[in-house]
Amino acid sequence: MRIGELSERSGLSRDAIRFYEKTGLVESHRSPNGYREFGADAVPWLAYVRTAQRLGFSLAEIAAHGAELREAPDSAAALSALFAEKLAVVDAKMAELASLREELAERAGAGCPLSPDPLRSTFGGRPI
Amino acid sequence: MRIGELSERSGLSRDAIRFYEKTGLVESHRSPNGYREFGADAVPWLAYVRTAQRLGFSLAEIAAHGAELREAPDSAAALSALFAEKLAVVDAKMAELASLREELAERAGAGCPLSPDPLRSTFGGRPI
DNA sequence: GTAAACGGTGGAGTGCACTCCAGGGTCAAG
DNA sequence: CTTGACCCTGGAGTGCACTCCACCGTTTAC
Structure with missing residues (x-):
């Protein structure tokens, strides 16, 4: 094409x-x-x-x-290793995203009290 | 500081x-x-x-x-809505990442046969 | 044969997210 | 009172990922 x-x-x-x-x-x-x-x-x-x-x-x-x-040498083993490697990278990104999500989910949940500065209460504890 | x-x-x-x-x-x-x-x-x-x-x-x-x-008006309801919205964005990203991961995981799994051109077998079916 | 639709190249320009000065003020230590 | 560490601003430069453009050749339809 x-x-x-x-x-x-x-x-x-x-x-x-x-x-x-x-x-x-x-x-x-x-x-x-x-x-x-x-x-x-x-x-x-x-x-x-x-x-x-x-x-x-x-x-x-x-x-x-x-x-x-x-x-890649066209062997199943070599390609598996290659994909496993990429998989690890993607998994790491998913983990980061999950922690971000968690942080947001906590806030979105049933009315949690918020301080005058939302940032303090949101991120003041454990840094993301 | x-x-x-x-x-x-x-x-x-x-x-x-x-x-x-x-x-x-x-x-x-x-x-x-x-x-x-x-x-x-x-x-x-x-x-x-x-x-x-x-x-x-x-x-x-x-x-x-x-x-x-x-x-944001400092009410729990308004902030919850705000966070829920962000949550949806993050979830969408996670879903994308998950499908990418799946595609990779399939390949990384026990020696699946690969055509001469890895791309054809990897992405020829359902586009990611 | 000519117009429209499609393709090619090279180069300039754009927006984002910085980085790197130059030129200068502030402040504590010795 | 100077040295060094720190801070300021403004502006130029960088790398990435394109986008736009001018100018040109090719192919298809009428």
Whole structure:
């Protein structure tokens, strides 16, 4: 598929896709006329990129992950290790998010009294 | 406390703190000599800011949340609503992260067969 | 054959979140 | 009274992640 179709299907701008290609986040080969040609894989891959990005991973990190995937010896064991590693990163983020959530949940619960300065009562105890 | 101490205690640079103050992320009053004076609350608040930031919230969003907290009518009901709202945002992020995690966990599990192109097998089915 | 739709490149510009000066005032210790 | 640690402001610069633009070639439809 060419860049226009990928743009529509991924919801990313053409410029963004070209930028991603330049930074190694997505691959393409070129038609004889010089047009980029993307595989069908590009669509879910870009969706993954967006999700990971929204969750606070930089494009560099995501690109590194993609490169590792591509370069990994194609053995189940090696790939399992790779994914386990990423899993740990995601789990760490989830834990952070959980503690943030907890802090908020405490406040949202049945009318807890609040001091004149909400911050004091909210974050004065255990720092998040 | 002055900016140097807050910098040490929060792990943020003086410049970053001054920048945060300029954008309304943290408040201070001034000593007669013009020095910024921060309350003890600033330390846990800045820790919260950093955590939220790492999790993909922009400084503008965090500042808005802080402002809402400060401006909220000091009634338990209003604040509960405020926190419940933030809670929903955090929960949405957790859900995204969970689906990312699931995708990774599937791969990391006992040797699942992989096609020549790992991406196809990883993301070819349901886009994340 | 020409117009519209699509593609290419290079480079400038944008917004965010800082970082790094330069130039200068404040304050406690020696 | 000077030295050093600390603070101020304003402005320039940086890295990331794009976005916009001008100018040009290609392909498709009429």
